[in-house]
Structures are given as C-alpha cells and as structure tokens.
Amino acid sequence: MHVGWIDQSNLPLFRTFLLPDSEAALERGEPLTALGLMKGEVACGAATAWLDGQDTLSIRSLYVAPDYRRQGGGRLLVNTLAALGTGLCGSIQCGYTQTLPEHEALAPFFTALGFQPEEEESGIYLTTLKELADSPLFQNRTEPPKGPIPFVQVSTSALVAVYKKAAAAGENYLEVPLTDPSVDQQASVAILEQGMPRSFAVLTRQAPDQVTLAWVKSAQPNDLPLMLQSAFARLREISAPETRVAVQTVDDQTAQLMAAILPGVSPISRSFIRPVEYKEGGSL
C-alpha cells in the first residue's frame, strides 16, 4: 500500500472516502492536507488533517474501504500525517463520535499507534428512549412531573428573549434559536418564573428517529432532574422506544447528571492524541 497527496485535480477518485467537510474544503482549494491511500492502482482510502494553530495537527477525516482493512493502510495514513507534521507542530489528534459498529475498532487502532485518550470537556452520550426508561431517574414514573411546561405553551417572545439574552452573554453553545424548527417544541420544556423561563431543556430533532439534548439551563439545582424527567417523559409519549437520544455534556454539572441518568454508560465522543515524533513506525 502507498500514499500520495490529493488536491482538486485527483479528488474525483478519492471523493467517496472523505467526509463532506473535507471534500468541500478541497474543492474550494483550501490548504487542507489530504492523503490518498492506494493499493496498486486502486484508491482505497483517504485522510485529511488541519494544523490547528502551531501545536496540534487534527485529523479531520480518516477512512479505509472495508475490503482493504487490516492491511496497514490506516496506520500508514496516520503515521504519514504525523511524519509530515514533524517540525510544524507538537502533536497529532483525532476526535470522533462512536455511532456505528465499525467505529469500535478505532480506539484499539489509535492505542496501537501510540495515541492516548484525551480528556474532554464535552462528552457525547448516545442512548435510546427505551434505555432511558430503565434509568434510575425515570423508574416508576410514567407521567411528566408537574412544574416544567413544554415550549409549545411558552410565548414565542419569551423564548426569543431568553435566546437573545443567553447569546449576548456568550453562554455555552446553542446552535439554533429556541424557536427554530429543529427544536422539538413538544418535548423541550421550561420552568417559568413571572412568565419568563427560569430554567429550560432544549431537545432538537435531526431525524424522525433521533433527538439531541442540545442545551440545558438550570437556575436552581432541583430544576435539572425535574426538567429532564419531564422532557424525556414527553418524548416517550410522542416517539418510539427505539428513538435514539444523543446528549452532549458541556460542563461538570451536566457530566455528573449523565452519570446519574445512565450509570455505567460512557460517552461516545472520543479524542486521541500523541506526539508527532512518536517512534513506533512513523516514517515516510
């Protein structure tokens, strides 16, 4: 197996191996480092990386076609990227979300190449409504608790005001306003105080069978479990038990909450890092 660089001119044969972001960046002619993997004259994989400042080379896309796996292609791509980054940055890193069975091989793969798991501030957890129903937080509860009300019952101006206020304060990350069509207005809930949401939990829906707990704002400690119980109970009323639920934790508080909701479940977001000059097999 051997590698070579990809740019706009030879992109067509490697296009299918790249994630859309990387493909679009190459099409625009951005200086994204992109390598193609070949066996003989067959293109069978690709990787891209971006220097994030002067310290880290971030792998943006890494893929080897199924029939060509376990032949050293992935190792060659990663080690070549690392070797190329030597002198320009200190470490090489790869972050991904583990959503498919084929992603399970990635952690052992990176570990074998000398990568170490990286501590992350934000973790992403994936579960199903059915699993959530068995969680200690929701056991013996079929009705939504009293207090939190769904967004559909909150005035639009109040939701807009909350969003503007949070955005102005630069609070955490909510990609979309609370009135956005992607926000599930039936399942997202708020606890009101003098007509304005004091605390709220936002659920967005990416597909009919998948929702994401996108943002939680809790003014009082008791609000948080209450809102989650309410939001997920509503969700169970309107969605199938197999509906997937992704939860992104953004700080210690939400991470602890996840541990309480789903004990024993670990995040599906992974990040691995190692120095570029690691000696195991990294050579051009």
Added chain:
Amino acid sequence: MSQAYQQEQKQEQIQTQQQEVQQEQVVRQTAPEQEEVRQQAAQDQALNAQLTTVVHQQLPPAQAVQAAHGAPVQEELPSPTGYKARRREKKHAKIARKACPVGTAITYDLVEGARLSKERKALSARECPQMQTCSSYDRRVLMSFCKGYQKGKLGGMSAQDKANKAADHQLFTDYLTGNLERRRPHLDNMVKELLAIRFTPDMLTVRNVRRNMARYRDIVDKFYAMNDIMKDPVNVPYFNAMDPMTRQALEAAFPLSLAFSAALFTLSNKYGCDLDKGEYISHVQEQNIHQANATLPEFLTDYRQAQAGHQQEEERQIRQSGGDYAARVKQNEDLLRQALADSGVTLALAERRAPWMVKGAALLQVGEEHREENAAVVKMLVQFHQAPGGVPPKDVYYQVKDRLTPRVQRILDCDVNALAALPDSALILHAAELNQMLLDVEMLAELMGTRHHTATPAQTAYLTLGDDLIRYKGPEYAYQASMIQALAQRARALAVGYMTKHGGADAACFIQEEQPLAGGIPAWTERQLAASSQQMEESRTRLQNSAIVGHPEYEERLAQGVKIGKNMANLMDDPLTRVTWEYERSQAPEAQAVRQRLQDENYYSLNYTPQELEARGLPANLSESLFRRFGAFLQSRAAQALLTPETLREMLENLAAGAGLHRTAPMGQDPNEDALKEASQRNAAGMAQLRQVLSAHFRYLERKYGDQLMFLTPEELAEHQADLDADFAFSQVALKLMDNYPDFFAQEIQDLDELHFRNRLQYYASVGKSVKDMYTILRTAQNREEALTRMKEYWQIAESTPDYAQAYQAIRARHPGFAHPVRWNQGVQ
C-alpha cells in the same frame, strides 16, 4: 406624479440611506475583531499552506485508475468541540452580535462563507484584462462558473490557485470571443458541473448550511447563470443540439435549484445573513429577519417537495433506461428499413442484415425532415462498403470520415474514469447517453476497418479509415470504447435490476438476439454486472500494459480530464522520455529489472556487504532510489544535451545490472561471486556515465549561478522558478550518492577536474536543495520585507552549519571563477 408616490419614494431613499449608514457603522464597530479573526484565519491558512508544500515535496500525487467501494457514514450528531474551537466560536458570535440583531456564530459562518466565495472569484475577474471591458451581464455569468483563487500579500499563489487562475482566464478569454467553437468545451464543463450537483433532503439543515455556505452559494449562482447562458443567442445552437436526455436532466434540475435557492436565501436571512451581498443584516433591516422567520417553513416545505419530485423524476428516468437500449436498437432498425425504401437501393437480404449496414444505422436521424438525408446516408454506406477491391472512392471516403469524426471525438472526450468512479445509483442516470455512445462504438467498429482511399486492392498491409480517424490515439480509443461498452452494459443492467425489484421489467427491455434469457431476468442482470466489472478491469489492464500509457504524467492528465492524445504526442516528442517510458511500462524482464533496481529499491553497491559498509560508517544503501522519477533527472539540461536515447538506455541498463542480487560475503567469498562481479562492473560503467552527466551539470551550475544562489531576490525566484526547479531536481540524489554510495568517487582524487567536481557537487547540491525552501517562505510571508528577512535568517543559519562552511570554503578557495553575478542564459559545455 402623485404626492403620495413622491413621499413613498422619499421614504424609501431615507430608508436606504439609513441602511447604508448602519452598515458602515457595523463595519466600523466590528473592524478590530474582524481583523483579529481574519488574521488568525490567515495565519492558520499560511501554516497549513506550509504543511501542504511539505506534503507536495515529500510525497507523489495520489494516482489510481479505480476506486474501491465504500464511504464513511456520517451521523447527524454533534461532534466533539475542543477548547480552541469554542473560544473561536465565542469570538465569532461576538462579532456577529454587534453587527446583527440575531447575530450568532452561525451568522458569522454564513456571512464568511458567502463572502469567501465572492472574493476569490472577484479577484479572478479583476486580474483578467478581457473581463475589464466586457458587459456586466457576461461578467456575472462567467464569475459564476470560474473557480477563483487567492493570493498571499506578496502575490504568491499555491500551485492549485495558479492552475485555477489559468483555467479561469482561459474560460474568460474563450467565452468572450463570442465564438461558439471556443465556448463549446467550457459549455460542456458547465453542463457537467450542474448535472453533478445532487440536491439531497438534508442539505438545508442548519448544520449543513453553516458548513457548506460557500459551496451552496456557488450552486445557486451557477443555476442562475446557466439560465442566461442557455438564452444567449450564440449558445442556442449548442443547447439545441444537446443530447435530449442531458437537456431533459438539466431542465429538470432548474425548478429544484429555484426551490433550493429560495429556501437558502430565506434561511440565511433568518439567521441574519444577507446572502446576496455577503453581509450582516443590520438592525435597520430587522424586518427582513422577521419576514424570513415567518416564511421559512413554507420555503423549506417547497424545497422538500421539489426534491421529492425530482427524485421521482429520476426514478422515472431509471425505468426508462431499462428499456432504452432495446428501444434505440428497434428505432434504428425502423429508420434503416425506411431509409432503404426511400433510397431505392436494392440489396440482397444478407447485405441488409450485414453488421456494417445494421450498425451503420446509428448514423440515421429521427424525424420526417431527415428522411431524404437518411436515404443519402444509406446510399453512401452501400458505396463505401461495396467499393471494388474494398477501396472506397475518395469522395465517398471523406463523406463517411466527416460523419464519423465527431463521433470518434465524442468517444475520446467521454470521461470514462469519472463515470466508472460514480456510485451505481448515479451511473444509472447516465444510461441513455452511454447507450447512444455504445451504438456509435459498435457502428465505428464495423466501418473503421475499411481501407484508406489511397490503398490499392493488391496491398496486404494498408492504412484503414480507423488509422486515419484515430491516428496516434489508438490505445486511448480502444480503452475509451471498451469502457463505454462496459459502463453502458452496467448502467443498463442496474436499471433492469431496479425495474425487476420494483416492477416493470419485461421482454421490452431486451433486443431480439438476447431472448430468451437464460435463467430469467435476475440471472441476466447478475451476469451483465459481473461481465461489465470484468471488462472494465481488462480494459484497465490493457491500457496499463500499452506502450505509451501509465506514465505518471499520463495518469495526472487522465485524472485532470485533459485530452490525452494531443499532450501525450507532445510529450512523446522527447526521445529521452520515450526511453524511460518503455522502462516504466514494459513487462519485459529487462525493463522489470530496471524498475526494481533503479526505482522500487533504495540503490546499493554490489561490492560491499552491509557489515563492511557499517564498519566504514556508511548505510547499507543510498537511503533513496536512484531514479524515483526519471523525469527529475531528465529535466537537467546536461542530461538533455549529453545523452542520446541509446546512451541513456545503456546507462540505465548498466546501473540496473544485478537486480535481485545482494552481496552476502566479502569480495571473493560470495557464492554468487561471478554474477556479482559482472553486475558490479556494469554498475561502475553506468555510474561513470552518470558522473559524466553530473559533472557537466554542476559545471553549468557554477557558470550560471556562481556564488549568488543565496542572494536571489523574491522577484528572481518567482521569475525563474522553472529554471531552478529543473536545475536542482536531482540535488537530493546527488548528495546521497556523494555521502552514502561508496563507489561514486574514486578513492583518491586523481586530478583537478575530479576535485572541482566534488567541490561543485557538494556546494550546489546542498545550497540548491535549500533553494526550494525559499518558495515556502515566499508563499507564507505576509509581505516582501518579511520574506527578505526570513530568507536572510534562513541562509544565516545554513551558513553556520559545518557542512555548508566546508563546501563553501572548498569551492571559494579553489575556483577562481566562482564569484560572479547570475547569468541566466547558460548552455551546457
């Protein structure tokens, strides 16, 4: 004019002025943050450009002829964001908030995406002289289809941007001539680009719009522009003559693009981005945001419905594709029957059914208005084929040739590799055009074997119409034709397979000769798919084994979709390159040995065991192949001046002697001693030839550059890049030969020439290797001053290394003519 109207006008003027003032304020207010963010982005870009330069220097381009199956699945889930990304987002959100009432990091990304696409193209248009005088209408149309590029502060450009610039200027120049023939290749590309765009239901999720704004903006612009291009009177004949299926596909995409565009503009407005101008929507224009909020759901629904409709239309096309081939064959049979009747030609039944006549029917056209012409074509075919002695009369010969030439060209122009790389779901949609070309391929195969009109009936070896039509493009034509057959077969089988699964496959999908189908339709489909894969594989193998293809430059051109024949002919004009091609492609044992010893393996001496070399402080081999690419060596003017095809062949074969042999014991004790000795002698002879070329090469470098290599200005470096590239392409290997190969220099320095050779090699190869780094500096420096400072620092560090000091001292002390200004126009002596 009524008073009310005047008041309204005045009100509008005031509002526009207010908006402009507001926009200016926004620009002023956010300028420092914008500048900081842009600087950070520019630094990141420069750093990454530096990395890609390293990549391009250290690795070859990725070259392949086919792609394995598989694609990463992307889940719509949040991806982990690191601390840096979050900090960046906060900054972006702050900028957007100042500028826009609903400004967030999303707004920032949308505005930047829209701006980026616009800026790159605007630069391209600004720098092309023809664009300065053209109408604003043409300007807008052309800017939509140009690629665009950007420059560093010093004016430096990446190789990709340079290629984009050249392509854009070619487009502008050709298009603005107003000549359809000059426009034609560009129109082909434009149509191809639009048809390659796949509108998917998830394109307008906020996440995707945010990530792909620049691309989406391009899509919208291109469709708008295409609408105008199709109406341009110069272009009308092109679109009228277009393959109906292609035209249909193009027209079907328009309503969808409109729905996409409307939803995209509204969605951008909702998030505070004025997509048209690439600006923030200011507080004064807030009503646009509210309006967008109210109308977005409707526009999104329209888009989703249009997308679903488009998908249904594609499904209809697939169903039609299943029976398309059989329908076309039947149509040709009907046309032929009619044309024969109209022509009054009497033919025996066997001749009516002869392949040259049946396949020749591909030349006939549908429609009552073509009946007369079709009758003439049939007469022409009969005269052509029934000529006495098999040699057609000159006038008939040229009539046929004129009709076949555009079809041959179309087959050669077809981008079969791009089609082969398509997933099956996309290939099906090309079934109709592939069937049309397949019928042409079959017709051409029947007619091209006819003798050239100058041949005599007695000749046993003669030129054919095919030779005349295809000329030097034989292997390419054979490859293209075979791939088209396989691709058409595959597309048809896929469509029939789809119809079998979803209902609708029946006898009408098949021609008479195919029926009855052994094992039924599913078995037929499987057989066709397997056969098409095998044929594609065989076509590629044949092409790779052909004498002229497979060379890296050929592959590069193929990947770029550039016409091969013409360029390959130019390249093949270089007799030395022709020699190296043979070694690179031929399967003969001698060629394989040359490849193994000189290209695939690190070069090594047969006179020493690795242990002996280690004892002398040398590595076991050169740590490099001798000619990773022959092209690098052949770029040298000395190689071009001193070598002939024969001497080059001799040198390479001498250097390659001993492929597969390795010394395992000291001289005189190895079990293969005789073979080793003989090969080693030939290696020495080859090395002597190589030294002779290198010696002339370094003499030439001294005469040319003297001691000035380190003092070249950025302008000189930019102007003479091709010269410098060619002069120092072999430096790395020359240095490795000097340092790591024990037999390169004689043990003792016998004469002054030898001493000078060593001094020159050591100095110019070391310094020349570093000249390449100057280009990295030029690309990444913010301005000329910084470039000069960094170049100076670089050379100061280089000068302080012992190797450099030694090389410099040696050449300085012993070469009286060393110090002189650069003399660019030097020849090899």
